Amino acid sequence: MSKTMYVPIFKGEGRLEYEERPVPQIEQPGQVLVKIEACGICGTDLNILAVPPAHKATPNIIIGHEGVGVVEAVGPSVTGLRPGDRVVIAPRLTCGQCQYCRRGLNNQCTHYSTIGTTIDGAFAPYLVAPQSALYKISATVPRDDAAFFEPLSCVVGSVGRAPIQAGDNVAIIGAGPMGLLFAQIYRLLGAGRIIVADISPYRLGFAEEMGIDVVLNPAQVDLPQAVQEITGLGADVVVDAVGNQMATAIKLARRGGQVILFGLRPHDNPPVNQYTITRYDLTIHGTFVGLNPFEQTIQLLESRRLRLSQLITHRVPLSELAQGVELMRSGQGMKVLVDLNLQD
Ligand SMILES: [Zn+2]
Numbered sequence: 001m002s003k004t005m006y007v008p009i010f011k012g013e014g015r016l017e018y019e020e021r022p023v024p025q026i027e028q029p030g031q032v033l034v035k036i037e038a039c040g041i042c043g044t045d046l047n048i049l050a051v052p053p054a055h056k057a058t059p060n061i062i063i064g065h066e067g068v069g070v071v072e073a074v075g076p077s078v079t080g081l082r083p084g085d086r087v088v089i090a091p092r093l094t095c096g097q098c099q100y101c102r103r104g105l106n107n108q109c110t111h112y113s114t115i116g117t118t119i120d121g122a123f124a125p126y127l128v129a130p131q132s133a134l135y136k137i138s139a140t141v142p143r144d145d146a147a148f149f150e151p152l153s154c155v156v157g158s159v160g161r162a163p164i165q166a167g168d169n170v171a172i173i174g175a176g177p178m179g180l181l182f183a184q185i186y187r188l189l190g191a192g193r194i195i196v197a198d199i200s201p202y203r204l205g206f207a208e209e210m211g212i213d214v215v216l217n218p219a220q221v222d223l224p225q226a227v228q229e230i231t232g233l234g235a236d237v238v239v240d241a242v243g244n245q246m247a248t249a250i251k252l253a254r255r256g257g258q259v260i261l262f263g264l265r266p267h268d269n270p271p272v273n274q275y276t277i278t279r280y281d282l283t284i285h286g287t288f289v290g291l292n293p294f295e296q297t298i299q300l301l302e303s304r305r306l307r308l309s310q311l312i313t314h315r316v317p318l319s320e321l322a323q324g325v326e327l328m329r330s331g332q333g334m335k336v337l338v339d340l341n342l343q344d
Pocket residue numbers: 042043044065066150151
């Protein structure tokens with residue numbers, strides 16, 4: 001094994017620079033060395049690399065948190081993982097000590113660190129992580145499906161907050177990778193009609209090809225009126241996968257319906273009609289990364305009932321991470337995967 005690796009380093013202010021770095025070593029007994037096979041580019045990575053940034057990350061680290069890989073070596077106190085096991089990453093390392101962790105709300109941990117945001121991540125040939133951040137996944141799950149573990153876990157955690165009945169109609173605002181993951185999961189959960197809205201013709205075309213029941217472009221139709229006509233009363237569940245669409249979301253929900261706020265846009269502050277929420281008995285769920293959705297996410301992936309890799313439109317080598325980010329940002333790619341086996 002070569003002792004160094006040539007990796008993209010996040011330098012702050014949207015910059016990525018390639019450097020020769022030492023291959024990380026196991027330094028604590030509970031750590032695991034993982035050989036990364038692939039790592040998806042996430043909206044969070046786009047936010048980290050935006051100027052000004054829309055998501056904080058520590059300069060001089062390797063980013064990337066949607067990794068899948070194979071265990072290369074384990075520390076002496078690691079149990080349940082062995083060299084050769086395929087693993088995926090739950091990137092948020094929580095402290096276990098703060099009041100939120102002690103209340104069982106570890107997604108609100110106040111002393112967390114995150115693989116790929118505050119410590120080195122998976123846009124690299126090797127990663128060292130504590131065993132607690134790694135989940136074993138059957139080798140029968142195709143690598144490119146397994147690469148969706150982290151974003152899928154966020155969606156699994158999110159949909160769990162808003163109980164749905166078989167046959168409920170669901171409207172999803174935003175037809176990017178996350179919106180389309182919601183659509184796939186809701187289809188599996190037995191939703192009635194699934195409506196997806198986006199202003200990007202590319203994304204709407206993609207959603208249509210995936211077999212989404214109804215795709216709507218709010219630039220072309222009156223979205224609340226269209227959803228009303230399709231559903232009769234309005235959607236039972238509405239998902240804002242964008243992060244600034246609450247005002248629209250509450251107009252799409254039926255009376256007594258539920259709204260899931262999922263997207264993160266820290267700089268946006270949209271005005272919302274509070275009266276509508278009260279008068280029509282809406283339930284609004286803010287949902288953030290989910291509360292331990294990981295075991296169910298593994299089971300879902302291993303069930304092979306989702307066709308996640310159909311969201312991957314491009315695969316790039318590690319040397320072309322910046323181009324991959326641009327592809328996603330341009331809206332001309334859906335999910336872009338950094339494939340560590342691809343040579344540049
Ligand atoms: Zn992600």
